[in-house]
Amino acid sequence: MIDQSDIWKKLQKRSQEVEDTTLKVLFEDKDRVKNFSITLDELFVDFSKNLITSAILDDLLELAKTAHLEEKREALFTGEKINTTEKRSVLHTALRDLHSEEVLVDDSDVLENIKKVQNKMEGFSDNIRKGVRRGHTGKNFTSIVNIGIGGSDLGPKMATEALRYYSQREMSFYFVSNIDSSAIDETLLRCDPERTLFIIASKTFTTEETMTNAFTAKEWLLNSLKDASAVEKHFVALSTNKDAVESFGISKENIFEFWDFVGGRYSLPSAIGLSLMISIGKDHFKELLEGYERVDSHFKTAPFEKNIPVIMALIGIWNNNFLSMHSQAILPYSEYLRFFPSYLQQLEMESNGKSVTKEGERVTYDTGQVIWGEAGTNGQHAFYQLLHQGTQKIPADFIGFKESLFNRSEHQKKLLAHFIAQTEALAFGKSKDEVESEGIESSLIPHKSFEGNRPSTTFLFQKLTPQSLGMLIALYEHKVFVQGVIWGINSFDQMGVELGKSLAKKIGQEIEEKRVFFKHDMSTQGLIEKVIEK
Numbered sequence: 001m002i003d004q005s006d007i008w009k010k011l012q013k014r015s016q017e018v019e020d021t022t023l024k025v026l027f028e029d030k031d032r033v034k035n036f037s038i039t040l041d042e043l044f045v046d047f048s049k050n051l052i053t054s055a056i057l058d059d060l061l062e063l064a065k066t067a068h069l070e071e072k073r074e075a076l077f078t079g080e081k082i083n084t085t086e087k088r089s090v091l092h093t094a095l096r097d098l099h100s101e102e103v104l105v106d107d108s109d110v111l112e113n114i115k116k117v118q119n120k121m122e123g124f125s126d127n128i129r130k131g132v133r134r135g136h137t138g139k140n141f142t143s144i145v146n147i148g149i150g151g152s153d154l155g156p157k158m159a160t161e162a163l164r165y166y167s168q169r170e171m172s173f174y175f176v177s178n179i180d181s182s183a184i185d186e187t188l189l190r191c192d193p194e195r196t197l198f199i200i201a202s203k204t205f206t207t208e209e210t211m212t213n214a215f216t217a218k219e220w221l222l223n224s225l226k227d228a229s230a231v232e233k234h235f236v237a238l239s240t241n242k243d244a245v246e247s248f249g250i251s252k253e254n255i256f257e258f259w260d261f262v263g264g265r266y267s268l269p270s271a272i273g274l275s276l277m278i279s280i281g282k283d284h285f286k287e288l289l290e291g292y293e294r295v296d297s298h299f300k301t302a303p304f305e306k307n308i309p310v311i312m313a314l315i316g317i318w319n320n321n322f323l324s325m326h327s328q329a330i331l332p333y334s335e336y337l338r339f340f341p342s343y344l345q346q347l348e349m350e351s352n353g354k355s356v357t358k359e360g361e362r363v364t365y366d367t368g369q370v371i372w373g374e375a376g377t378n379g380q381h382a383f384y385q386l387l388h389q390g391t392q393k394i395p396a397d398f399i400g401f402k403e404s405l406f407n408r409s410e411h412q413k414k415l416l417a418h419f420i421a422q423t424e425a426l427a428f429g430k431s432k433d434e435v436e437s438e439g440i441e442s443s444l445i446p447h448k449s450f451e452g453n454r455p456s457t458t459f460l461f462q463k464l465t466p467q468s469l470g471m472l473i474a475l476y477e478h479k480v481f482v483q484g485v486i487w488g489i490n491s492f493d494q495m496g497v498e499l500g501k502s503l504a505k506k507i508g509q510e511i512e513e514k515r516v517f518f519k520h521d522m523s524t525q526g527l528i529e530k531v532i533e534k
């Protein structure tokens with residue numbers, strides 16, 4: 001295992017080096033920002049405020065080599081079956097490959113089918129946007145409801161909100177995921193059946209939450225329109241399971257296909273992005289793909305020391321495995337990106353929340369970090385207290401944009417000031433002496449001091465555009481991949497979600513029949529009894 005390698009052991013020893021120093025001292029090096037930052041087109045990434053030195057970074061780069069990152073990266077892009085437990089290729093990168101001639105899986109080119117579906121999505125979204133395709137009673141659609149969960153919800157929901165500035169304002173977009181009926185019912189209350197299009201997004205078309213919501217939506221539509229043929233006009237499906245879609249009542253022409261080589265949490269640029277394409281239009285969607293592709297090609301070709309996702313991954317590993325920081329905050333300074341932390345939560349935690357290696361051995365080191373966050377500046381008035389003065393150090397990614405989309409420079413100047421000030425405060429703090437020199441009453445000095453030395457990385461884009469969003473998502477996707485390679489785990493399955501699902505089936509039966517007939521522990525049994533008692 002990787003923690004038995006010499007380089008891992010060397011890095012363990014090195015952790016003492018940063019325990020014994022401070023960012024203040026490390027910043028005495030005039031070249032620090034030059035050495036610890038990377039520019040990619042309009043993106044500037046400053047990772048100088050992390051607890052690293054050049055020697056540590058060199059060793060981390062060596063660690064990546066020891067884990068055969070180069071070969072593994074090649075295997076990813078060339079469609080090798082690196083999702084070993086499910087025996088699948090992992091080719092979300094093919095979805096945004098706008099330039100290659102072909103990408104082969106089992107000797108057949110996948111790009112042709114990808115292009116076919118993209119063309120179909122483009123035609124369909126154009127027709128919905130222009131009112132060419134209408135509902136059963138001839139009215140144009142004004143409400144688009146995406147019904148899906150997990151990877152079939154978080155991506156389109158996050159990106160539709162992130163790119164709302166570029167959206168068709170006459171339409172409202174809703175995302176229903178929870179099986180709690182308040183999710184679908186609250187949405188339906190806002191929709192007019194004659195003007196509502198339902199997009200049933202489910203790779204497997206068997207997911208309980210999605211199918212329950214889809215049937216409720218169908219019933220609601222038919223109760224109002226009273227004609228079974230209305231389903232054809234008001235429902236489309238995004239799925240790999242054509243048979244199940246057809247038996248739901250959605251015709252073949254209304255299926256937008258994707259494939260097993262696209263994992264749910266990587267599926268936004270596939271058919272799963274249909275709601276987004278309707279919202280922002282095909283040209284902006286293409287720009288999103290271009291952004292993704294820009295980072296794919298950077299990840300593929302940049303030397304590791306100048307490769308942003310590689311550096312992000314290595315810094316994450318340094319913090320997690322060597323400095324015992326097991327949580328990572330994601331802080332976008334953009335209201336539009338408010339769903340980005342929960343999107344990344346799935347991407348990272350479902351991918352790398354594993355405790356056995358690909359070979360099935362229990363790992364002897366930590367893997368995926370806890371990912372969480374909130375849009376700045378809101379978080380500053382809530383949980384940042386713990387970031388600044390709590391007992392744990394929590395590394396934070398700050399994501400910001402130089403220009404605002406609306407021309408309100410007063411807001412933008414203040415937003416950017418906060419964005420930068422927080423990273424300065426976290427890194428350098430405020431010493432007791434500084435506080436004292438301000439004449440602060442002595443009993444308050446410990447409360448008003450900040451020890452600093454809290455790591456952060458800053459991502460500064462020019463402007464929030466479809467392209468910059470695509471770049472941002474791809475950076476984190478590849479970061480997750482690199483970390484998975486170093487930890488030796490399979491980042492592309494999610495078997496940890498299965499046990500809860502199968503227990504829920506049994507308990508569901510018991511709730512339905514109002515009696516407990518499976519064996520449970522005392523607590524579980526008591527809870528079921530409480531739920532079924534009158």
Ligand code: G6Q
Nearest residue numbers: 150151152202203204207264265
């Ligand atoms: C993502 C996971 C998971 C999946 C949902 C929905 O990578 O696989 O979040 O997306 O469980 O699955 P369906 O799309 O099959 O309904």
